[in-house]
Every structure is written in structure tokens, then in C-alpha cells.
Amino acid sequence: MARPPRITRTDVPTVPLPAGILKPEAMRPAPLPIPELDALDVEINTMAAGVGEMVIDPETGAASTELENGDVLINFEPEIAGREPGGAKAHDANLAEHIDQSELSRIAQELLTGIQFDDASRKQWIEMRAQGIKLLGLTIETPRNGTDASVALEGMSTVRNPLLLEAVLRFQANARGELLPASGPVKVSDQIDENSTSDSLAKSLEDGLNYYLTVVATEYYPDTDRALFYTGFGGCSFKKVYNCPIRRRPVSESVDAEDLIVSNAATDMRNSARVTQQIRMRPSTLKRMQLAGAYRNVPIGSPAGEQANAIEQQKAQIQGVDAQTQQTEDREHMIYEVYCELNIRGFEHKEKGEATGLQLPYRVVIEKDSQQVLEVRRNWAEDDDRKLAKICFVKYPYVPGIGFYDIGLIHILGNTTNALTAAWRELLDAGMFANFPGFIYAKSTGRQNTNEFRVPPGGGVGLQTDGMSIGDAIMPLPYKDIGPAFTQFIDHIMQTGQRVGGTAEINVGEGKQDAPVGTTLALIEQATKIQSAVHKRLHAAQAEEFQLLKECFRENPQAFLDSVKTKGNLVWNEATFLAALEDASIVPQADPNVPSHMHRLMKAMAYKQLQAANPTLYDAKAVDTRVLRMLGDDDPEALFAKGPAQEKPDPKVIEAMMKEKAQQQKIGADERDAQVKLHIQDQESADQAAERQSREKLAQMSLIKDIITHPEPDAVLAQAQRFAGGIGPQ
Numbered sequence: 196m197a198r199p200p201r202i203t204r205t206d207v208p209t210v211p212l213p214a215g216i217l218k219p220e221a222m223r224p225a226p227l228p229i230p231e232l233d234a235l236d237v238e239i240n241t242m243a244a245g246v247g248e249m250v251i252d253p254e255t256g257a258a259s260t261e262l263e264n265g266d267v268l269i270n271f272e273p274e275i276a277g278r279e280p281g282g283a284k285a286h287d288a289n290l291a292e293h294i295d296q297s298e299l300s301r302i303a304q305e306l307l308t309g310i311q312f313d314d315a316s317r318k319q320w321i322e323m324r325a326q327g328i329k330l331l332g333l334t335i336e337t338p339r340n341g342t343d344a345s346v347a348l349e350g351m352s353t354v355r356n357p358l359l360l361e362a363v364l365r366f367q368a369n370a371r372g373e374l375l376p377a378s379g380p381v382k383v384s385d386q387i388d389e390n391s392t393s394d395s396l397a398k399s400l401e402d403g404l405n406y407y408l409t410v411v412a413t414e415y416y417p418d419t420d421r422a423l424f425y426t427g428f429g430g431c432s433f434k435k436v437y438n439c440p441i442r443r444r445p446v447s448e449s450v451d452a453e454d455l456i457v458s459n460a461a462t463d464m465r466n467s468a469r470v471t472q473q474i475r476m477r478p479s480t481l482k483r484m485q486l487a488g489a490y491r492n493v494p495i496g497s498p499a500g501e502q503a504n505a506i507e508q509q510k511a512q513i514q515g516v517d518a519q520t521q522q523t524e525d526r527e528h529m530i531y532e533v534y535c536e537l538n539i540r541g542f543e544h545k546e547k548g549e550a551t552g553l554q555l556p557y558r559v560v561i562e563k564d565s566q567q568v569l570e571v572r573r574n575w576a577e578d579d580d581r582k583l584a585k586i587c588f589v590k591y592p593y594v595p596g597i598g599f600y601d602i603g604l605i606h607i608l609g610n611t612t613n614a615l616t617a618a619w620r621e622l623l624d625a626g627m628f629a630n631f632p633g634f635i636y637a638k639s640t641g642r643q644n645t646n647e648f649r650v651p652p653g654g655g656v657g658l659q660t661d662g663m664s665i666g667d668a669i670m671p672l673p674y675k676d677i678g679p680a681f682t683q684f685i686d687h688i689m690q691t692g693q694r695v696g697g698t699a700e701i702n703v704g705e706g707k708q709d710a711p712v713g714t715t716l717a718l719i720e721q722a723t724k725i726q727s728a729v730h731k732r733l734h735a736a737q738a739e740e741f742q743l744l745k746e747c748f749r750e751n752p753q754a755f756l757d758s759v760k761t762k763g764n765l766v767w768n769e770a771t772f773l774a775a776l777e778d779a780s781i782v783p784q785a786d787p788n789v790p791s792h793m794h795r796l797m798k799a800m801a802y803k804q805l806q807a808a809n810p811t812l813y814d815a816k817a818v819d820t821r822v823l824r825m826l827g828d829d830d831p832e833a834l835f836a837k838g839p840a841q842e843k844p845d846p847k848v849i850e851a852m853m854k855e856k857a858q859q860q861k862i863g864a865d866e867r868d869a870q871v872k873l874h875i876q877d878q879e880s881a882d883q884a885a886e887r888q889s890r891e892k893l894a895q896m897s898l899i900k901d902i903i904t905h906p907e908p909d910a911v912l913a914q915a916q917r918f919a920g921g922i923g924p925q
Contacts, residue, residue, distance in 0.1 A: 327605030379405020430603030445747035556584030
């Protein structure tokens with residue numbers, strides 16, 4: 196007869212039951228001894244489920260689970276996977292605290308398997324990158340000796356041609372000068388505004404962000420400089436922009452390409468199924484992340500240590516350390532931070548209350564050795580109804596390639612560097628054998644104590660020849676000297692590599708010295724097309740990085756306010772800062788159309804030539820000011836010559852000059868008055884003369900009238916006499 200199942204009760208509350216399961220308070224019994232459970236009216240359906248599976252009673256809400264030994268465990272407040280717990284409703288909550296352990300295990304296994312496939316897809320790229328590190332020639336190698344079985348001759352040269360290293364260093368130096376100016380990399384592009392207040396706010400924001408990246412975030416410049424080295428060397432590097440929970444501020448850190456595992460078949464990160472960053476984390480840092488609440492606080496064992504890949508072995512060889520030897524206390528945890536899409540049980544995407552099966556973007560953190568899921572967080576914006584994934588990585592490309600990982604100088608100059616390395620070694624070996632030739636001697640020359648002859652400079656070695664001539668007993672080996680054709684071929688390979696790698700010298704000063712600026716610019720542009728295209732890609736990548744940094748500050752404005760309290764006359768507060776972020780367009784200081792300082796100098800010369808050719812059309816001082824700014828001078832006004840200094844005049848002299856001026860003004864006023872009076876008198880005299888002429892004319896007309904009307908002769912005669920006498924008519 197089978198033993199009836201023993202019922203065990205648990206009252207540990209966990210989370211609310213799913214909707215639709217009724218559990219009145221009257222159905223929840225008070226704590227009772229185990230034997231008293233027989234009095235409870237709880238129907239346990241142990242036949243409907245297998246061992247270890249949970250069955251929910253729809254009437255009471257109790258959950259029953261059959262154990263392997265036949266016992267049944269009853270939980271009156273079970274944790275149900277299928278309903279989102281109350282603590283997980285916060286958008287930025289760590290869902291790993293609320294997901295069932297079996298679901299976490301499934302997620303870990305699924306992601307770890309996918310990461311292995313992604314890593315295997317880039318195996319060839321890893322090996323090529325390791326070979327490229329070796330081609331840099333950063334390890335000092337001594338000439339090989341005869342103890343090495345792989346060496347054909349003793350003393351063979353091991354020198355490496357620095358073509359690849361020169362190209363990488365030149366690219367890094369040029370990119371750093373353009374993308375990381377001393378004053379700061381950020382520029383607010385919309386500073387010019389009719390409202391002077393907005394213009395001042397934008398300028399203060401630009402100064403504040405540059406202060407943050409140069410003074411507060413001290414890791415930004417050296418980290419970006421290192422990323423630029425790997426961009427030119429391997430083809431791409433990555434920047435990760437996020438709010439660090441330990442430093443409690445936005446951070447932009449470089450991520451080595453070998454530490455970002457993406458399937459090489461993906462075109463970009465947005466179209467990739469997984470983006471995994473492998474992080475080597477010290478145990479103390481892992482504990483800090485747990486205490487800060489970023490990771491789930493679960494026990495993690497000691498790290499087992501990782502097998503170094505080909506790239507890590509080459510780096511360790513250059514640094515002179517053993518990549519495998521590491522004490523237990525110095526080992527680091529391997530953390531996988533995975534950006535992926537999942538359909539998590541209990542957190543399904545639903546429409547109209549029904550699960551759609553749509554996979555949502557999440558960020559999952561897994562400790563590789565223990566396979567513990569430490570973090571599961573939603574990876575979309577809270578106000579995004581489409582639930583699109585947020586990308587926190589920025590890719591700095593050199594030349595876009597066939598796969599996800601781009602083409603770098605190791606791909607462009609790898610074979611050329613190998614060829615030049617072989618040629619250099621042949622030249623050195625030929626010179627060595629020409630100065631210290633080998634030889635063949637006749638055995639009939641007699642019994643010798645040794646068959647090795649090492650003649651020091653100024654020394655000699657005796658040889659028994661049995662009467663033969665030395666020339667007949669010993670024959671030098673017919674080593675052939677390097678001819679001029681081989682040397683020319685080496686130069687041709689070097690020039691081709693320099694032209695492709697962007698390290699060729701541009702002879703813009705040769706030939707006609709007064710060549711037009713346009714012609715010189717065309718020569719430079721033709722010779723630097725590759726570098727110009729790379730610079731445009733880097734400019735776009737840095738602009739994307741600043742946009743992500745802007746979003747981080749929008750989420751955490753207090754980090755900026757704590758670091759940059761005042762800048763100039765502006766005192767920042769949260770409202771002002773957020774308003775400035777909303778209105779400002781943050782772009783890099785670098786000009787995407789000027790990839791190098793040489794281009795900038797030639798543009799400055801073009802401005803000056805235009806101004807000299809048309810002096811009336813351009814403002815000479817404005818042109819010189821712009822040219823000086825293009826040359827990197829922050830205060831061009833200080834370079835302009837000032838006018839001659841004038842001595843301060845004596846106050847008595849000024850007073851005397853003022854009195855003299857007043858006297859002259861008074862004299863001038865009197866003269867003007869006299870002239871006005873004289874003009875008035877002349878005008879009155881002219882008026883009187885005109886009036887007299889008018890009277891005379893009237894008298895003449897009256898006389899003519901009398902004659903016409905036949906007056907008496909005596910009267911007419913008397914009247915005419917009076918008129919002739921000037922008396923005029925009476």
C-alpha cells in the first residue's frame with residue numbers, strides 16, 4: 196500500500212497572485228500546526244502535474260508542488276511566474292530579482308550558447324589581429340642563433356619594417372589633433388540667436404561640457420586617444436556611453452574590439468541579434484556593483500581564470516608578462532553584458548491583454564563561471580511605445596569592410612609590411628655574409644683540432660695545408676650581393692605602401708613657388724582622399740557619441756550640476772540645464788571638411804590671397820582674425836598693433852584753446868551780424884530804386900494817354916515840361 200503524501204505548509208509571502216485567481220481573506224488560515232491542516236478544505240490535485248511542478252487551486256489560490264520523495268509542499272502565497280511582480284513595475288528595475296530561477300537558468304543557457312557562436316564567427320579576425328600586433332614590431336628581437344631548430348643559418352636578422360607602425364602612429368596623432376583639441380571637443384552649433392540670452396546660455400553649456408570632459412572626466416582624453424590607436428590599427432574601436440553606478444556620473448569609455456562580441460555576419464549593432472561586452476572585473480568591483488544595487492546580490496564563487504586568446508597572448512608577449520600565470524587572488528571574473536531581445540515568462544509583450552510573442556530588448560549580465568544572471572533590465576525608453584532598443588555603443592570605423600569588424604591598416608599594409616620585412620632581412624643578412632663570409636675547406640689539408648674557424652679582427656688561425664696553397668685549400672661560398680634592381684624594387688614597395696597607408700610625403704613646395712592656392716589644395720586633396728574619408732567617419736561617430744552623452748545628462752542632470760556648478764556668470768540649476776540641453780545642438784569641434792592641420796593652413800593662405808587680390812572687397816583685419824583662429828590662436832586681437840600712445844594734454848592749454856575758440860566764434864558772429872545788416876541796407880536801396888522807376892513808368896504812360904486824347908497844346912506843353920524837369924504830374 197502506497198504511503199499517502201505528507202503535506203507541508205509554508206506561509207512565506209512572496210508576490211500577489213495573477214489576476215483571475217480569487218483568494219478571499221477568509222480562505223487564508225492562521226498559522227496552525229501541521230496536523231491541523233487536515234481540517235482545511237483544500238483540494239490538492241497532485242495527479243495533474245509531475246514531480247516538481249506547481250499546481251494552483253483556483254478557489255483558494257494555494258499552490259501545491261509534489262516533491263521527489265512523494266511529499267507535497269503547499270504555499271498559500273506562491274510566487275507565480277506569469278504575473279509581473281509589484282517591484283518590477285519600475286521601468287529601470289532589475290528584473291532578475293523577480294524572475295523565477297528556472298527562467299533565469301534558461302536565459303543564461305540560451306545567451307551563453309549564442310555568445311559562443313558569435314565568438315566563433317570572428318575567429319579568423321582574432322587571429323589576423325594577433326598577427327597585426329606582431330607586425331608592429333614593438334618587441335625587441337635579437338638575431339637568431341643556431342640553437343633554434345627553425346633557423347637555417349646562425350645570425351639571421353629579425354628586424355621588422357616599421358611601415359605599419361608609422362602609419363598607425365601618424366593616423367593616431369592626426370586624429371587626436373582634430374578630435375581632441377586642448378580647449379575641449381564639444382561645440383554648440385546654434386549659438387547665434389537674435390535673443391542674446393539664448394546665445395549666452397549656449398556658450399555657457401559649451402564651456403561647461405568641455406570643462407566636464409577635460410577636468411572632471413579625466414579618463415576621456417587618454418581613453419579616446421587609445422581608442423584612436425586601435426581604430427587605425429585594427430579597423431574599428433568602440434566607445435560605451437552610460438551612467439556609471441559607481442562613479443555616479445555619465446561616462447564615455449573605450450571598449451577594445453576584441454572585448455565586444457558581435458556576429459561577424461551582422462551589418463551593424465542595431466541589426467545584430469546580440470551585442471556582448473566581455474568585462475574582466477575584479478571581485479571587489481563585482482561586490483561594489485552588488486552593494487550599489489546594480490547587480491543581484493547572490494553568492495559568486497572564486498573566478499576560475501580565462502584561457503588567453505591569440506590577441507591577449509601577443510599583448511602579453513609585448514608587455515613581457517605571462518598571459519596564463521596568475522595567482523588565485525588576482526584572477527578576475529568574466530562578466531558578459533549582453534544586449535539582446537528576449538521573451539521572458541511573466542514579462543511578455545501584450546496587446547489587448549493577450550501575449551503577442553514579441554521579443555523585447557533587454558540588458559542581461561551573466562557571470563560566466565557560475566552562469567548566474569546578475570541583472571536583467573529593460574533596454575528601451577520608458578516613453579517609447581514601439582519599445583525599440585537603446586544602443587549605448589558607438590563604433591569608430593576606419594574603412595567599412597565586408598563583415599561587422601572593419602578594415603584597418605593591418606589589412607591594408609599587412610602584406611606590404613611582411614614583404615619589406617623580408618627584404619630588409621635579406622639586405623642585412625647579405626651585408627653580414629659579405630663582411631663575414633662562410634667558406635669550404637679541403638679535408639686533405641691535414642688533421643685539424645676543429646672544423647670551425649672564427650678569426651677575430653686583427654687575429655689569425657693556423658691551418659695545415661700539407662704544402663698546398665691556401666687558395667687551393669679553402670674556397671669562399673659564392674654569396675651574391677644585393678643589386679640595384681632589388682633596391683629599386685624595395686623603394687617601389689615602400690612608396691606604394693606609404694601612398695596607400697597615408698604616410699607619403701606631399702611635395703607641395705616643390706616646383707613653381709608661386710603656384711595658385713587652388714592647385715596646391717587640389718594636390719593635397721588628391722593625396723589625402725583616404726584620410727579625408729576616414730576623418731568624416733570619425734566626425735560622425737563623435738557626434739553620435741555626444742548625443743548619447745547628452746541623453747545620459749538628461750537622465751542624470753545632477754551629475755553635471757555637482758561637477759560644473761558655475762561657469763562664467765551663469766549659475767546652473769536643473770531647469771536651466773535641461774532647457775539648454777533641449778535647445779542646443781551638440782556637435783564636435785572638429786571640422787569634417789578639414790582632416791588635417793595642413794588643410795587648415797592652406798585654407799588660411801587661400802583667404803589671405805583672396806583679400807590681397809581684392810583689398811576693397813574684404814576687411815583685412817577680419818580676414819587676419821579668421822586666419823589666426825584657424826592657426827589655433829584663441830586671442831588674435833592681442834596680436835594686432837595698437838595706435839601710437841598719446842600724451843594727456845595740459846588742462847591750462849585746453850582752457851586757453853577753448854577761450855580762443857569762443858573768441859573766434861564771437862568774432863565770427865559779429866562779422867555775420869554786420870554782413871546781415873549790410874545786406875539789409877542794400878536790399879532797401881534796391882527796393883527804393885525799383886519804386887522810383889515804377890513811378891516814372893506810370894508818369895510816361897499818363898503823358899501818352901493825354902496826347903492820345905488831344906488835350907490843349909499849352910497844357911500838354913506845360914505838363915511835358917514838368918515831366919522833363921522831373922517834377923512829375925501835379
